[in-house]
Amino acid sequence: MRRLKLEPWLLILPVVVLLLVGFVLPVASVLLSGFTTPGGGWTIENFTRFFESAFHTGAAMRSLRMALVQTAVVLLISLPLAYAMSRASAKVQAFMMIAIVLPVMTSVVVRSFGWVILIGPAGPLADIPGFLELSKSRQGLLGTELGVNIAMVQVLVPFAVLSILGVLNGVDRRLEEASRTMGASFGRTAWSVVFPLAIPGAIAGGTLAFAMSISSFITPNLIGGAQIPVLAAIIYTDATTNLNWPFAAAQSLLMLIVVLVTIGLTAKLSARR
Amino acid sequence: MKIAKPFAAAAAIGLALAVSACSTTSAPSGNSDGGAPVELVVTSFGGDWEKAYIEAVVKPFEEEYNAKITLVTLYSADALAQLTAQASAPQLDVVHFSGGQEAIAAAQGLIDPVDPADLTTFDDLSPIATEGLERGEGPVMQVTPIGIVYRSDVIEKAPNSWEDVFDPKYAQHVALTDLSNSYGLLSLLAVNETLGGDTDDLEPGLDALGDLAQSGDAIVIKTSADMQQAFSARDIWIAPYSQDYAETLRKAGLDVEFAVPDEGAPASFITANVVAGRTNSDLATKLVDFSLRPEAQATFAEAMLYSPVNTTTELSSDIADTVIHGDALSKLVRYDSTVLNERRAGWTDEWNLRIAQ
Numbered sequence: 001m002r003r004l005k006l007e008p009w010l011l012i013l014p015v016v017v018l019l020l021v022g023f024v025l026p027v028a029s030v031l032l033s034g035f036t037t038p039g040g041g042w043t044i045e046n047f048t049r050f051f052e053s054a055f056h057t058g059a060a061m062r063s064l065r066m067a068l069v070q071t072a073v074v075l076l077i078s079l080p081l082a083y084a085m086s087r088a089s090a091k092v093q094a095f096m097m098i099a100i101v102l103p104v105m106t107s108v109v110v111r112s113f114g115w116v117i118l119i120g121p122a123g124p125l126a127d128i129p130g131f132l133e134l135s136k137s138r139q140g141l142l143g144t145e146l147g148v149n150i151a152m153v154q155v156l157v158p159f160a161v162l163s164i165l166g167v168l169n170g171v172d173r174r175l176e177e178a179s180r181t182m183g184a185s186f187g188r189t190a191w192s193v194v195f196p197l198a199i200p201g202a203i204a205g206g207t208l209a210f211a212m213s214i215s216s217f218i219t220p221n222l223i224g225g226a227q228i229p230v231l232a233a234i235i236y237t238d239a240t241t242n243l244n245w246p247f248a249a250a251q252s253l254l255m256l257i258v259v260l261v262t263i264g265l266t267a268k269l270s271a272r273r
Numbered sequence: 274m275k276i277a278k279p280f281a282a283a284a285a286i287g288l289a290l291a292v293s294a295c296s297t298t299s300a301p302s303g304n305s306d307g308g309a310p311v312e313l314v315v316t317s318f319g320g321d322w323e324k325a326y327i328e329a330v331v332k333p334f335e336e337e338y339n340a341k342i343t344l345v346t347l348y349s350a351d352a353l354a355q356l357t358a359q360a361s362a363p364q365l366d367v368v369h370f371s372g373g374q375e376a377i378a379a380a381q382g383l384i385d386p387v388d389p390a391d392l393t394t395f396d397d398l399s400p401i402a403t404e405g406l407e408r409g410e411g412p413v414m415q416v417t418p419i420g421i422v423y424r425s426d427v428i429e430k431a432p433n434s435w436e437d438v439f440d441p442k443y444a445q446h447v448a449l450t451d452l453s454n455s456y457g458l459l460s461l462l463a464v465n466e467t468l469g470g471d472t473d474d475l476e477p478g479l480d481a482l483g484d485l486a487q488s489g490d491a492i493v494i495k496t497s498a499d500m501q502q503a504f505s506a507r508d509i510w511i512a513p514y515s516q517d518y519a520e521t522l523r524k525a526g527l528d529v530e531f532a533v534p535d536e537g538a539p540a541s542f543i544t545a546n547v548v549a550g551r552t553n554s555d556l557a558t559k560l561v562d563f564s565l566r567p568e569a570q571a572t573f574a575e576a577m578l579y580s581p582v583n584t585t586t587e588l589s590s591d592i593a594d595t596v597i598h599g600d601a602l603s604k605l606v607r608y609d610s611t612v613l614n615e616r617r618a619g620w621t622d623e624w625n626l627r628i629a630q
Contacts, residue, residue: 137492138489225499229625243377
């Protein structure tokens with residue numbers, strides 16, 4: 001009996017070692033350095049500096065706000081889309097799957113540049129009256145928070161759709177048939193029967209979208225630029241341009257805490273169901 | 274065909290021997306024994322800079338020294354970050370910096386000092402190229418002034434002052450550069466001095482440029498690639514930036530010109546540095562020396578209007594007026610990198626706060 005219990009552990013040992021050496025140790029050492037001075041001593045100065053800097057806290061609040069907005073919009077788009085996909089014929093579902101996954105195969109830089117052209121002052125939308133005035137500097141949606149949100153939603157939707165689709169495909173269709181037989185309309189069935197069952201997928205997809213959104217800096221950099229600073233982009237600048245790794249590490253730790261708290265809350269939420 | 278095979282193999286071996294024999298005889302100064310080429314990993318700024326560097330340095334150097342040069346595209350800040358991260362096991366041989374990072378690298382022992390005796394070009398070099406050697410920095414290889422880049426098809430009269438960027442005529446058509454880019458920092462310092470400030474007092478410049486960006490009269494870009502996009506697709510007419518990049522834009526087909534303001538101009542001094550702790554640092558030093566030769570310097574000038582630092586460089590007549598060279602070179606302002614590096618983080622925070630919308 002004892003040997004049987006040991007075997008599963010032996011089997012996952014290689015992965016555990018790989019994770020420890022390749023992920024936990026390096027990440028932990030970076031995060032720990034958030035408590036050091038550039039000289040090497042221990043300090044919490046990096047954290048006090050963060051909370052005293054109006055620029056850093058402002059950018060952190062902006063990142064949080066944008067991540068929440070993006071997550072909400074992503075879920076609003078992904079739920080009906082995943083529902084439509086799960087109820088389509090196998091052929092149509094395969095086609096839609098390719099359409100959704102294909103953009104993910106393209107580099108996020110390429111996709112973001114597509115948006116830069118599309119929503120910029122030389123793009124096709126620039127002819128719409130009033131479009132250019134959407135930004136203070138007549139740049140259309142380029143350099144605006146709305147522009148970043150739109151591009152980020154496009155980046156995030158596939159991830160949410162895939163996790164919701166996984167759940168919806170497992171929902172017994174006879175539940176819907178029963179609901180319709182009892183006289184509920186299509187809308188009522190979707191709202192009261194299907195969506196509640198899809199919530200675990202929505203929570204997983206939403207958490208994924210939130211974590212990806214708050215830590216992304218390529219799209220915000222390319223579309224928002226220097227005037228729409230987000231925390232992840234500032235961490236990158238503090239690490240590479242200002243060469244203040246401890247300060248960058250401290251900010252990364254704060255961001256990680258926000259993400260972990262979110263994951264903890266949503267995990268609790270889905271456990272209660 | 275069966276008979277031909279051994280013959281072909283023998284021919285190939287013979288050819289290989291002949292080639293290696295040739296390279297042995299042509300390799301000067303006993304730098305190589307004619308075996309496999311020695312590999313050097315060198316940072317590049319990519320794009321047109323890289324094209325010019327390959328033509329001026331990489332190809333002729335590989336031939337002369339039986340070396341193999343691998344170029345890695347790394348902007349200055351990223352290159353320094355990588356050097357710092359790899360301090361115990363560096364993977365680069367020669368690093369180019371354009372933003373004064375050599376001062377930090379030298380202070381931290383990440384790069385080796387270059388001995389003037391190892392530079393065959395030393396006697397011909399302008400003093401501005403070699404003044405950093407005693408601080409342990411690599412020599413300056415290229416100089417490009419920071420001035421005003423403008424669309425000549427929209428702006429008829431060439432700008433002649435740093436204050437021209439505030440001209441209401443150009444509102445919503447101005448591009449400023451973020452302080453994460455060293456050209457942005459140099460532009461800010463130049464505007465600041467025109468408005469009465471200095472490196473101890475950045476308020477005048479921060480105020481004026483901050484307002485310009487905050488109000489939407491100027492956009493703020495981060496990289497050289499953004500600058501090209503700004504002029505080609507974002508309806509930008511005027512921007513403080515460097516002459517080398519103005520030339521790149523011009524060669525890309527944009528109607529842009531470059532003007533040096535009357536108040537004077539700072540410049541970006543691009544240094545070539547030998548990374549410490551690498552096995553082939555002798556050859557790396559020879560590569561740095563090679564890039565200072567007049568032929569290489571002339572190619573840099575032709576390609577991107579870099580001011581030559583080797584005084585024996587001959588410039589063709591059509592660029593001699595445009596490229597700042599000779600005595601005029603010493604008028605370009607070179608800020609103390611140590612001071613800038615020290616204050617940069619504080620300035621960046623201030624700047625970011627003022628431009629954020």
